[in-house]
Structure formats: C-alpha cells, structure tokens
Amino acid sequence: MKKFFAFTVLLILLLIGGGFLARTTLGWNDGMREARSEIHATTLNGKLYVAGGIGLFRVLDSCEALDLTSNSWSGCGKLPRALHHVAMAADDRHVYASGGYVALPFEADQEAGLFRYDPATSAWTEISKLPHPIGQHAMTHFDGALYLIGGQDDGTDLNTMWRYDIAADTWSAMQPMPTARHSHAIARAGPLVYVTGGRSTEFGSEMKQVDAYHLTEDRWENLPDMPRGRGGHGAFVSNNRLHIFGGESLSAGKVLADHDILDLETMQWSAGEPLDQPRHGFAVSDKEISGDITIVGGGARPGMETIYSVTGTAQTLAIDTIE
Known part of the structure; x- marks a missing residue:
C-alpha cells in the first residue's frame, strides 16, 4: 500500500x-502573473489592462496591467466577480469592463454589470446594468460614451449596438449591425469602428465579413471580406490599414498565426508579418508604440482546449506604417 x-x-x-x-x-x-485566455484589453496612461478570463481550468477575477514602456506587469485589483469574455475600454481617466460569463463553458452573468476601474484607488465599482446579459461581445469608447457591439445573449447571436452615455448613465440602442455575430474583433480609428470576422449560427465558425460603423452618423457599411475567415482573433488600424491576425479555425481544429491587411484606400488585401506564436482569445493593445502593437495571453490550443493551454506571453507585432 x-x-x-x-x-x-x-x-x-x-x-x-x-x-x-x-x-x-x-x-x-x-509574462503575466496568471496565464489567461478569452480576454480583451484596453490602454490607459501607457498601461495595457486585462481583467478576468479563463485561467488554467478556472475562471479568473484578477486584473493585470502591462507597462508598455518598461515591459513590467503589476496587479490592478479584482473584478467584483470572476468572469471570462469580458469586453474592455477606457476613457482618459478610467478603465471599463462589461458583461461576460461566470462559469465554464458559457454560463452568462445574469447580473450583467458594467464596471469601472479607478487607477487612483485600484478598485472596481459597478456603475450600471447592461440592457441584458451579454458575452463574446466587444466594446469601445468614443466621445464620452461606451459602445457594446454584437455578442451573444442566452446562445442567441446579436447584431446589437448599444451606446452608454457615461455622464448621463443612460443606454440607447443604435443602428444594428448588418450581420449578427460573436467572437469577432474590433478596431477603432477616430469615429470609425471596424468589426471583423467572428462566428454565428447563420454563417458558421469562421466568418469573413467586415463591417464599418460610423460613430458620428450611426450607420454601417460593408467592406471586402477577409481572405480567411476566423474567430477569436485580433484587429488594429494604423496608417489607413486594417490589420487582422491570429484567431482560430474551429472547422480545421487549429490556432492561427497569419496576418491579413486591408488597405482602406484601395480596398485590397495583402499579407503581413505573422504572430510569433499562434493564439486565439488573446488581448490586443489599442495603442501602438514605435510601430509595434502588443498581444498578450490567449489559448495555444483551439476551442475548449484553451482551458489547459492558456498563456501568459506578451508578443509584439510590427505594424507597417510606410506610406
């Protein structure tokens, strides 16, 4: 014995x-103190913030910040509850987190909170309730308001665009997306938000559709499809070019490293520098430094295999800034 x-x-x-x-x-x-996947990020005062996510066989409530100049990590308080697939954005004073799931695989947070982080106090506070539970969505900030884009509610794909006026604490339904989707990526350049790829019941697990939303005009337009469909990927706009990278192909059962670039003047696609390591469900900085963007965390294996392949790595991706 x-x-x-x-x-x-x-x-x-x-x-x-x-x-x-x-x-x-x-x-x-x-890199990170806790490896994690199914995350979003936002940048405030030179730091990239990541909150929640799927850790190794568990859901996380921790928050970490990467100083993009010194390349050092620090803690940033705990979310009010453990959540994954939390969308994030920032204004010039605070970091915001919305929605997500409280358990594996996808048990929606019925409390549907909108949280705000104050770097001065290192504390998260619930400031509002979302219009409904939502996860696998995206969020951005523009001109005093937060915009929540797409996602799922109780397994239903959403084409919704919600606007939250921060000062007034009010929600408004904006013009819906042409295509309902979740697990998509967004990138904002001024008053334009680009929504790329994702998944839906109608179009499958590797959507190619790209749509642009005009924040000041409340209208959508369709752009040329991506060369390769994907979900759980990243997106970034620089020098009038839309970059799409990483993600996963569930039909092929693999994680992607490739990088496609849409020239927003000619509307032609080309290939860019791939990621050093294939990833999906990672977070992307919404600011570039010296022509590079930073990619953190993510899953190294596709689908639910992410629960044992979560990563804490930080990768840099060169963004072409040549006219």
Missing part, C-alpha cells in the same frame, strides 16, 4: 513537472 501511495505521488509530481516544463518550453508561461 505504501509503495502504491508513493508511486501515485511520484506520478502526480512527474505530471505536474512535465506539464510545467512543457508550458515553459512552448512559451505558454512567460
């Missing part, structure tokens, strides 16, 4: 050690 017990303990230790070694060798562990 003692030999069996000792063997079992040794086996467990070897599995843990082997798993740690594999994670380290594969580059899954460097």
